[in-house]
Amino acid sequence: xxxxxxxxxxxxxxxxxxxxxxxxxxxxxxxxxxxxxxxxxxxxxxxxxxxxxxxxxxxxxxxxxxxxxxxxxxxxxxxxxxxxxxxxxxxxxxxxxxxxxxxxxxxxxxxxxxx
Amino acid sequence: xxxxxxxxxxxxxxxxxxxxxxxxxxxxxxxxxxxxxxxxxxxxxxxxxxxxxxxxxxxxxxxxxxxxxxxxxxxxxxxxxxxxxxxxxxxxxxxxxxxxxxxxxxxxxxxxxx
Numbered sequence: 590x591x592x593x594x595x596x597x598x599x600x601x602x603x604x605x606x607x608x609x610x611x612x613x614x615x616x617x618x619x620x621x622x623x624x625x626x627x628x629x630x631x632x633x634x635x636x637x638x639x640x641x642x643x644x645x646x647x648x649x650x651x652x653x654x655x656x657x658x659x660x661x662x663x664x665x666x667x668x669x670x671x672x673x674x675x676x677x678x679x680x681x682x683x684x685x686x687x688x689x690x691x692x693x694x695x696x697x698x699x700x701x702x703x704x
Numbered sequence: 705x706x707x708x709x710x711x712x713x714x715x716x717x718x719x720x721x722x723x724x725x726x727x728x729x730x731x732x733x734x735x736x737x738x739x740x741x742x743x744x745x746x747x748x749x750x751x752x753x754x755x756x757x758x759x760x761x762x763x764x765x766x767x768x769x770x771x772x773x774x775x776x777x778x779x780x781x782x783x784x785x786x787x788x789x790x791x792x793x794x795x796x797x798x799x800x801x802x803x804x805x806x807x808x809x810x811x812x813x814x815x816x817x818x
Contacts, residue, residue, distance in 0.1 A: 593746075595746075620803075621803075622803050622804045624806070626807075632792070632811060632812045633809070633811060634747075634794065634796075634809040635809070636806040636807065636808075639806070641804060680746060680747065682747075684803050684804075685803075686803055689802065689803030690735055690752065690754065690800065690803075691749060691752065691762070692737070692749075692798075692807060693749070693763075694739075694746045694747040694748075695746050696744055696745055696746035697746045
């Protein structure tokens, strides 16, 4: 069974600082994919960034990057130089190769960026 | 950009009534999904489909049926709605492939069962 856990319910940071959101996962699959999605205040859910389990390099897209620690089954999302518009709920998700059509989500972390 | 459209955006239903939530995607994706979002639970998978005519059970299928009559359309059916099914429902679509594909989400349907 696949499981994704986000223990941080909410985080508040000051604008222009760096924030890290935690995520741990459980899987029996040797190959899997990890994703982060963002849900804006309007409810829209959009894909942010992906990490493939077989890649050692941490993925980076714009001011989003990942801290992939495979031995700890951990995939943290790092947002540098945060902006007010980064305020949202962030979901970690995983897809294992045993059922690669199904994406499992964590419970989400609400980020508030203060001016 | 992939387009996934859900209807209705808001729905109020009575306990015991039948509710149908509709989803349409215009990007020829094979896979479609229904999730529900509740505080503290994130997004939980109800049903999904690999293509027209197919439906599969997700993690929480009890009380729900799904229908995929065409590549573009995927419906979620609550035959006998209950207050516990009050939630926000999201439809998503994605291409079939090797597993690294992103999903495209609709804007959600807020369902209240009274």
